[in-house]
Structure formats: structure tokens, C-alpha cells
Amino acid sequence: MPTVSMTVNGKQVSADVEPNTLLVTFIRENLRLTGTHVGCDTSQCGACVVHVDGNSAKSCTMLAVQAEGAEITTIEGLAKGSDLHPMQKSFQENHGLQCGFCTTGMIMTAVDMVNKQDNLDDASIRKGLEGNICRCTGYQNIVKSVKAAAQEMEG
């Protein structure tokens, strides 16, 4: 079994894994970070989105071994201690979640979107959420949350 080492939420982790272990399985089962979810098996729902070296990625469509040496951030690593990330706060403030299952992936996608794009409007936010499916909210308050957080993050 190969050994894989990576940095997850700022901590160095290392484990022996079968090559066919998905990154999401490694995160959920080995590291017990269960905030990253699995909602489909065709790489579309986005419940599993994490950041890999600063880019959002679907952790259900990566092998753990592909993340060798990578910097991974999961939803658990977004807040600084008890200080929530502006995107997390914004989702609560704007009712951007209902059942919460898609929320963690949605937030990780949104943070990456805001980090990379300026002047986000409704249309570009909606386009940027193309890889994340929510069944509860109709997206309206998610868009509102992302927009408000973008303003906060861009300061």
C-alpha cells in the first residue's frame, strides 16, 4: 500500500492507502473530516468540493494518491478558530442553506470563485455555481450569500 502525505487544513498528514482510495474517502474515513459530503457518483453535485492547492476540486473525482504533497483545505479548515470565514457567515446571514448537505461544497466553491473573480454579479455567480447542485433553496439565497460575502471579502 503506498503512503500518501499531504497538508490538510494546515496539518501534515500521512497514511497508507490503497491506490483506489478516493480523496473524499481519505478525508472522510481516514481523517474523519465528515463535513465534505458525497451526493452523487458522476462528479456533478459538488457536495465534495475541497480546495487542492488553492483551486476548488471535486474530491470524489481525485485519488488520494493524486494529492501527494498537495495543500488541501476542507470546510473544517475555512474558519480561523472560532472566527468564521465571511462566506460561512454570509450563508447564515442570508439563509443560503436549508438541509445543509450541499452547503459545505457550495461554500468551498464560492470561496474559490470570489478569490478568482472580481465584480461578481448574479449571472456570473450563477454560472460559477454550475458544478454544485442544491435541491432545497432554489439557489436564490445562495447567490445572495455569495454576493454579500464577495463584497465583504473584496472589502
Next chain:
Amino acid sequence: MYDFDYKRPSTLDEAASLINEDSVLLAGGHTLLPTLKQRLAQPETLVDLSAIDSLRGVCPDGDKLAIGAMTTHAEVANKATIPALASLAGGIGDPQVRNRGTIGGSVANNDPAADYPAAVVGLNAVVNTNKRAISADDFFVDLFETALDEGEIITNVTFPTPDAAAYMKFDNPASRYAIVGVMVAKTSGGVRVAVTGAGPCVFRQSEMEAALSGDFSPRALENINVSADGLNSDIHASAEYRANLIKVLAKRAVAQING
């Protein structure tokens, strides 16, 4: 997924040496891994190309643009100096697919609904491998079939800069793959019209190319009757509807080029 071995060579030669009939190349993995997850394939070894630095990057080279096989769609969208190509790459899948998926993987896979084949053929690119250079018109053979030999690895794709080009895509509303995608380009070798999504494999619409060579305007396409024969038909779109979309999208691409 079934069990497999995993190799991550750091040179092209090492990668080539690992290829055999029971191994598969892993690029971005956004087609391969879903396939493996469904247990639809059972390779013995995955050869991950991600550690080979020479396969990555968008490099202007005179009037050409060379894009390394392991360059992600997001990098192409951000860095390609051919706007139609950047726009095409920026419309593939979703942001996460674009952050991981690669041009080499897409081109080698030759999914009938993939976007890149329309760019490669439409812009008359050359697919370079560790063994040879293959012209776009020779590369895509049939459904999921290319001119690549076993053990051949795409190193980069070289795009000649067109005079002008535009890509129009009609998304499958569910998968967001192309139901039809049309690349129209004015190139040094003439007008090219490449169609993806509609047939078993990307193809050139020669009747449109001829018409546009004489009169590069949407009007020139008006009287062309796109046949539905041989086009794909599925629960999302009939061949007849796809034929319509080819014409509509081609006209819109021309209109966009003409501003």
C-alpha cells in the same frame, strides 16, 4: 473501483516505459475516474502524468500557441491568446472540472460530446505526441477512437492563430456536455467549420466552409440544408434537432466573428 497499481513517473520516457495493454494513462481523471468508479474498466495500472512538468503550460510560439497536454481547462481559459479557444475551454463542464481536466486527456479520449475536438479540428491544430505530429484532420477517427497508437502519449497541441474564430455550444441541460458545438474559424488555410456533439465524432461541415469562403456571413448559410443522416439521436435531442442546431450555432458563430 477495482484494485489497481498507481505510478507517477516524472519523465516522459519513464511514462512511456510503463505503458502496456493493462495500463491506462491518468491525466485530469475527470473521465477515467468516474468510469473506474462505475467499475466499467479494470486496468492493472494507472500511469499518472501529473508529475511530468514538460507536459504543462500555455506557450505562444510565433503565430502558434502550444498547449501542453496536462494543461488544465482553467489554465487554457485564462491564458490562451486565441479568444475562441479560451472561451471554449472556459465553458467546459464546471469550475471544478476545469480545474482538473486537461486538454490532453480530453483530446485523447475523443468523447463525441467533448468541446476540445471542435477546437482542434476547427483551428486546424497539430497534436504532438512522444512519437510524431498528427494533423487535426487525421487525429479523430471515430467514436472514442483516435489515431494514437498504443503507448503513444500526447505532449502538446499546437494551435495556429486564426484570423478570427468563434465557438458556439448548446449544452446538454443535464450533463453540460455539448449537444452540439460548432467552431467556425477563418484560418490561413481557409474557413473551417468543425462540429462536435452532433455525430459519433467531431467532423468538418464542408458545405458550410465552402459557402462561407465565398461570403462570410450568416446569410451564406441560410440555404444550406444540414442533413440529419448519421447524427446522434438520444433522449435529449433527435438527429433532426441536432441538424437544426448545427446551422443555428454556425450562423451565430459567424455573426459573432463579424461583430
Next chain:
Amino acid sequence: MTTETGIGASVRRKEDKRFIIGKGRYLDDITKPGQTYGYFVRSPHAHAKINNFDATEALNAPGVVAVLTGPDLEADGIGPIICGWGITSKDGTPHKAPAHPALAIGHVRYVGHQVALVVGETLQEAKNAAELVEIDYEELPHVVEVGDALAEGAPQIHADVPGNLSFDWELGDKAAAEQAISNAHHVTRMDLRNNRVIPNAMEPRAALSEYDMGTDEITLYTTSQNPHVHRLVLSAFNGVAPEHKLRVIAPDVGGGFGSKIFIYSEETVCAWATKKLNRPIKWTAERSEAFLSDAHGRDHETHAEMAFDSYGKILGLKVSTKANVGCYLSTFASAVPTYLYGTLLNGQYTMPAIYVEVQAGFTNTAPVDAYRGAGRPEATYVVERMIEIGAREMGIDPGEIRKRNFIAPDAYPYETPVIMTYDSGNYALAMDKAQEAIEYQGFEARKAESAQRGKLRGIGYSSFIEACGIAPSAAVGSLGAGVGLWESAQVRFNPTGSVTVFTGSHSHGQGHETTFAQIISDQLGVPIDQVEISHGDTGKVPFGMGTYGSRSLAVGGSAIVKAVDKIVEKSKKIAAHTLEASVEDIEHAHGVFSVAGTDKKMTMAEIAFSAYVPHNYPADVEPGMDETAFYDPLNFTFPAGTHIAEVEIDPETGTTEILDWVAVDDFGNVINPMIVEGQVHGGLAQGIGQALLENCVYDKESGQLLTGSYMDYCMPRADDLPTFRVQTINTPCTTNPLGVKGCGEAGAIAAPAALMNAITNALGKEIDMPATPEKVWRAAQDL
């Protein structure tokens, strides 16, 4: 008094914290020591006989703990999956519900049918072994569409159900409806298809079962909207364990939309097998399994005739529906196309005569049961498409024809010809506000502007009504329900003044932890952060009926109010004793108990403390402050409203863009407007999804599910939807103490008709759902 945390305030949700930091606890997040993994072997065929089942090789595979089958369940006396609502056919015979063993015995009847459970030490080992199970199937003819299944000579799915007909039900006055039609100035006749959809809660169904040999207790964690109903059915009907030895826990549940009401094979088998194997077993559905085996929704083929007089007044409605119930009757499958459908065909209108008949047919497809709205969207689709088409045919404005038919605001209680009594409403007001919001007068100019750009613009109405809080128990019992439909609540003060509320409702996204806390905060003056809402665990909360049918606030919230009433009554006695006054002189407002006409008072916190430290305490009052109430409503509630959609169609591609959407809904009193708006948004997305994007397709030839993943089943994404403009009007419900009506399903009920009316208005011709680009393109091209 509206405080920042009381009734009427948009309090930010208390439950959000754990979800936004990744600390939600969904089923698959839970693991137990020694846990094994279950994987179900499923039928690849739509209909087949099992000639031989051989698990020898699978049992010898590494890490395999067991391979369990239908005959194993039967040998242990585990009863079949049940349908909990009895329907009587026209001829007086009960519905036919063939035995549905939790694992197939002898036959498989749909692709995805559960045949065996493979239990492995790891999921990988269970899946590997599942491939080694050898089953000799003999394929049989199959049928997937209900019209085909009910036709002469169709393949027979169950030996004991001739013609695949489960029931042939009717409601209303056939002669009166037919007479209305024959005497009418105009009759609109249409065939309508309510397309089949797949619920797709984002958290897939899952189960984790654990057996404690010391106490002989089984604990089943499952993705349930109603854990007590699960426990009751698994105990009383399936015989998994006595009710007091079975604990069902529904932890954080990632959406339900109806699909997690039902008692499915998978959790039944896991609950039984954990004791048999004496090992915890976890099963989590892969999305592709969810597509195959979650109960689907809708799937009606309907012929309707609506009769009008020359002024556009509706004289009668006659509806004939064929409902696809799938291969077995799921938990509430029989109620959905009958008492949740036929009873709503009166809409918001005065309709003198209504007759509906429904034939429910078995097919070789997954079971069909309640999905957001359940029967009511199907009814609204019929009524609102028919009146719109009638208006077109008669040349009457679609808003105007509705106004001519609305039940007047002073006509309540209003008894319909289909056994409902509406308590309150103001339909014309909702219509007026919706027309104003969308600037209806400017539509023609906007349409002309679109036409200049080569686009087709359309506008469409839906004036929907629904019946929520399905009740009272005596009434639903008389209609065939196997359960009561009340709700429970327990309000427990802790000595230091904080409160824990135990509710039989279950939140899987609805925000009960906030809304219910607002009721307590408002009525008892307790700071909202001092209120905890506990739900979803049969080991903690009193027996409750769960959450579906937009019932949580109207029924569960009312139960909380009833428990609060008991708290207040008791507190008055304690306050009277302490303040040396008579109970009659104690006045209560928001947790302050005062002696009338004096400044003597006690707070709720002081009284609660006194109840637990009863040093100076009335002799005839029990210590403690912990009250339980069960509330059985007097009637359904009747939320209603008008939605108007405006669309633009690109005739060259058939693409529909939703340009504007106005919703004016009457939900009665509103506790938390922010949450209510969110519920409307979500319902709209699902309704729009059904009309525009989503469609469950089984291949007629092979019986295979063609839309078995997100590659082919089109879920609405952010860029498919517009920004909705949502308003409420509030005519309080007269039959529950909160005056609330329910909001969870409204959007899904209203949206399909509004959108299809808009699209067909743009096209100038009728098409049916879903309005896919190709279908719209064909209509636009006159193909």
C-alpha cells in the same frame, strides 16, 4: 408584540452553525465500532423470474460476513413492506396491494429491485462479493407506462392483480358533471401528462443498524422524515423487533421532499440483519441506487373536460386519470393520486359539479409515492391548465376568467363538491397583487419588444390551492389512512430557565430549530438561545408523526402551543401562590405573570426555578415544569396564491428563459418570513424543474431507467433559474391556534402550471411537460 426573536421576525437560523462549519451529523458521518458495510444486489432486469440464486462464491470471497436473501427474511418471519392507506374502488372492493417482500422472492419486478444484501467487512469487499453472486434470471415481458399497463393484453406483473389494476377510484358527482358538460356554452377538453420525476434529496438514503445483545435493543439510524412511523411499521408490520426494543434515530437529514417518509426495503433489511449477524451494518445509497430505488413522484396520464358558461364561469369538471404506482404500493402511494389529488380539483373556484376517477396501475418501475406536494401539484396542474386553455379558447383574459370564478372572501367556510371545507382565503387579493407586481398591463409592449428581437414572449398564471396539515385523524381514518395524523410536543423547562422542546416533527431543512424556538421565545419570553429543539430520536421524543405535507408548523407547532398553554396554566398557579393572589387574577404575557392591577409579578424563569425547588409551593401542584401535548387538528389548512411567470423563447433553439416570476401566497400567519421565502424558492425550483428540465424516462423496449444519473436526469442548477419575487398575504387559518397554513409545498404546486401556461402562451399552442428545448423548438417550427 413582535420581538427580534418572536413570531413574525426573520430570525437567523440556529441550526446553521453546525452546517456551515462542516459539523452537521448526517447518517454516513456516523460510524460504529465493528461496523460492517451492506451492499444490495439489485435486479438488472425490469421483470424476471429467479430460477436460481447461488451465493457460494460470494460467501467465500475475502471479508464477506453474510449474503442474505428474501427467503432468509421470510424464514425469520419478517413481514413484507406495507402500504398504509386503504383505498376502496368504485365497486366497493379494497385496493390490491400484492405482497412486497423486502428482498425479492422468486421474481424481480423492476430494474434496481433489491434481491440480496451482501455484508462485508469493508464496502469494497461487499461490492466485490456482490459481483460474484450468481443469479439465473428468466426474463419476462415488462411494461413501464401506466397507459400500456392498463391496456388489454398487457404483461401481467402480479399473478393476483388482474390487468395490473390496483384500484379504480372515484369522487364527486358523475351525473352532475356530465350534465354540466352537456349543457355548457363551451367545453375545454385536454389530455395532460404529469411527468414522472425523481426526488433527489442531496443526501442519499442510508441506514445504520446496531444490535445490543445486553438489552436486546436494535438501534436504527435512518434517513427518515418520520422516525416514529418507521419504528411503528418496522415493529408492527415487519416484526423486526417489539416497539420498545427498537429505537429509530433520524439524525441530520439532507432533504426529503417526501422520499424519506417511506419505509423502504433497505432499512428494513438492515434493521433485521444487525441482530441476525450481531454486527452494526451501514448502507449508504450511491446516487445511481437512489435513482433506481427511491420512490418516484407524479406520473399521471389525464383526460379532463371543463365546462363553461358564456361568461367564462366554470359549470363543471370531469377528470379521468391513470396513475402509475410502480411495481408495488409504497407506504402512502394509494393516498397520493386519490385523496390528495381528487379533493383539490375544485381549485380556488366555485365549481358546481366535479367528478374524478382514478385508475392506479402497476408497472415494472420503481414505486411511486409522495413527492413535494403529492397529488396537489397534479390537481393544480389539471385545474390551472384547463382554465387557462378555456380562457384562450373563449377569448377571455386569463386573469379575468379566474377572477370571475374565485370563491368570494366572505364565502367561508366554503364547502367544495370534493369533500373539502376551505376555512379562509382571499384569492382575488393575491391575483391583484401578483398582476400589479408583474406589471401585467405592460406585457403586450414587452412581448412586442421581444418579437423585434425574434423572440417569443409569454405570460402564464397559476392560482393554486393546496390542503396541508393533513387532518383530522378521524377524517383521514374514514378515508383509509392507517395512522392518525396528529402531532406531539413536550416543553421541558430546566431549573435554570432554559427550555428543551421535544417535537414529533422532523426537520430536514425546514428550520424547525428556529421557527419552533421562536414560538417558545415569543409566548414564554425565553431568550431564543435558551431554547433547544430536539427531534428525530424515538428514544428521546414522544411518539410523533413526522414532517410531510407542509404539516410541521400547522400541526407540530400547534402541539407546542398546546403544551405552552399547559405550562402557562401551571405557572399561573405557582405565581398565584407565590404572589399571594388568586389564580384568576394572574395575567400572563410573554413569560411575565403579574397580579392584575398591581406591580407584583414573576418571570417564567423564576417560576420554573420554583417548580424544581418547591420550597414555597402550592400544595395541589406537582413539582417540575415539563408538559406534553398532543394536537389533532380540526381541519386541513388551505394555503393558496397566484403565481405569474413570464418567459422568452428562442424559436431557433427552443430554449426557454424565465424572465420574471411573481409569487403571492397566502400562508396565514407567518412565524419567520425569511424561512418562508426560502421554502417558496425551493418549491419553485422543483416545480420549474418538473416543467422545464426533469423527466424520468424508462426505456419501453428494455425497461431500463434511461435517466439514472445527473448526466441524463436534469437537476435545476443556479443558472437555470431566475430571481423569484415572493410576497405573502396573510388571512389567518381559523382552525389552528397559530393561524398558520403551511408553506413547504406551495412553490412546487404552483410552478408547473404557471410555467407551462407561459410557455404555451408564447408558442400559441399547447405542449406538455417537460418543455425541453427540442419540444419547444418543434412547436415553434410547426413541426
